[in-house]
């Protein structure tokens with residue numbers, strides 16, 4: 001258990017120069033022996049930590065610049081430089097404004113762009129700053145439309161013209177349509193680029209065509225949070241602005257969220273909160289970059305999060321420290337639940353009911369002045385009822401400190417002290433992350449941790465909350481205004497609707513045609529194969545059942561190698577686009593000419609629409625679409641001049657709130673069915689999951705499997721990649737050139753594994769070979785590897801050969817299964 005003396009770390013990780021690490025080459029990094037804090041910071045911090053503190057560091061510059069004399073070059077460079085802006089709209093959650101330096105038609109440097117109204121918030125990481133080298137490398141890009149000539153996966157393609165590519169693709173779509181109907185043609189746009197045209201063009205086309213699209217979060221493992229948060233808050237995020245923690249939190253719990261590497265724009269506020277005196281607690285099986293700025297690291301077994309939260313809830317209730325007033329007034333805690341069927345008791349007009357202790361009878365919950373208990377047992381018209389809180393208390397009572405310790409691997413004393421410090425912090429804020437949501441039934445983790453905050457009375461409170469991701473929509477409503485901020489009507493007019501299917505069902509759609517036959521897939525902004533579970537299943541079963549696979553991408557991804565057609569897509573520096581991130585609007589115009597024959601997703605769909613008779617829905621160029629969207633009638637665009645705004649890449653809405661963080665749920669209004677914070681979910685009664693409970697890890701709880709494959713394995717996002725996007729980024733080779741397999745010495749030594757050894761990681765589904773990184777920064781019994789790296793970077797194979805897609809009946813019932821990438825068991829041996 002890492003617990004740092006505060007005085008020993010007054011100069012925090014962020015004060016280390018990013019360039020100190022330049023004396024470390026990748027080999028040293030691999031062979032470095034045991035992890036030390038200094039080593040760790042030097043090895044991992046420099047990509048993100050400076051940007052996380054808001055520093056503005058220029059990106060890489062090309063050789064041509066280095067050859068110039070400094071003073072003359074500076075002047076010449078300054079005279080010849082033009083500036084252009086892009087939105088870094090990868091799914092890393094920061095969404096930074098990038099300011100590009102353009103000389104002679106080339107991007108030569110990138111720095112953080114200024115965010116209107118928030119001078120403290122400029123941000124960019126070195127991934128994006130150095131990415132321009134990869135973007136402008138013709139050897140790494142898909143340069144022309146390509147048609148497969150060898151076996152799928154062989155990588156054998158021939159160059160063809162755009163006309164031939166689009167003609168043939170349209171023809172094959174029509175063949176699939178005539179065989180199975182238009183829904184057999186599907187368009188899979190995920191989060192590889194979340195700007196509007198990049199992300200929506202293909203799915204908009206699907207709607208025009210009557211094709212199928214995919215409800216994205218499930219298969220990519222991002223849906224557990226959305227389900228859990230929606231259950232309790234009624235919205236899928238419910239996040240505090242991180243500035244709130246800086247000012248108001250006495251404790252900040254960062255729970256499974258490596259924000260130092262993955263949400264870099266927010267780290268500065270956490271660091272400042274700590275400097276102000278807030279205690280930072282970091283919960284993760286892994287000592288990530290974020291752990292380096294924490295006061296306490298609590299290693300936890302993957303999937304143990306709901307158990308830890310329940311153990312804390314139980315301890316708080318047993319010590320009578322729960323916030324009864326909040327639970328009665330603002331949560332479902334006082335709402336009566338029928339003993340006979342577990343549904344909420346309803347009164348006249350379907351009103352939720354509470355017990356009125358003064359009148360001794362049930363009353364509608366919204367009756368003014370009723371003091372409703374959260375404990376007790378009552379009878380209403382012959383129906384026995386209890387307040388919902390009783391169900392929570394009874395469920396939590398099973399999680400004694402000892403049992404919680406068994407389920408989580410966290411010592412009893414640590415759980416107890418943490419629970420006490422949390423409840424006494426008044427307030428403590430929790431920021432949850434992706435690490436919590438890649439286990440089976442992970443919605444439980446999110447609803448349970450949020451319920452912990454509710455039991456403590458921290459929801460809707462400054463400095464409190466239990467947030468996933470970060471930030472709240474920050475626009476002031478303007479009284480009486482009816483004009484929408486954006487003119488999206490024409491874009492929304494598609495003639496037909498797409499057939500949206502849960503992405504958790506995509507494999508069975510291809511293989512069993514259930515619930516819809518899929519015969520054609522167009523992948524864009526997605527490296528599907530690298531980001532989806534059980535890659536052998538995809539290669540051996542799913543893809544062979546699809547007659548046409550199209551990949552539109554700037555890069556030769558792993559998925560592209562299995563495509564029948566690969567189309568060159570523009571990068572984020574080469575297209576027109578818009579990204580709405582209230583109170584800002586990013587306006588992106590091309591900084592450089594598209595490499596080769598690259599086209600934007602919108603241009604491709606416009607061409608395809610012409611071939612299949614849908615051109616009436618695609619009358620505009622990408623630039624015309626973007627120009628048409630800001631609505632001058634809305635006060636959010638008062639004084640707006642498109643050409644001026646696009647010069648700085650950004651419009652700050654005059655209706656925006658910039659100077660103070662909004663506190664989500666401060667009004668105690670929730671969009672749940674009960675209108676309250678809702679830890680009792682009526683629709684989950686049939687699964688006996690109506691209140692938070694711990695669902696054991698799927699594979700670890702199978703004793704036979706665990707005996708054969710004793711190590712729990714997880715994949716994580718880190719400093720090198722936002723998913724697969726930054727692989728092959730030559731400037732980052734100085735940090736790392738291949739994924740590393742983290743294993744504790746306690747697990748490595750009996751297997752004869754040493755730091756830097758090539759090892760084989762395997763289970764019944766497949767195997768991957770990587771170099772070992774022996775470190776105490778991962779808890780014993782758990783192993784970890786960085787996600788995102790593709791098969792070209794491992795010694796052999798890919799981490800997705802180990803993962804599985806197992807449908808969860810409870811999640812399918814509520815919404816859709818969230819891929820349990822961190823719920824797998826493996827064994828390891830020297831290769």
Ligand code: SF4
Nearest residue numbers: 088092095096125128
């Ligand atoms: S990758 Fe993330 S942190 Fe880095 S510049 Fe892009 S949005 Fe910002």
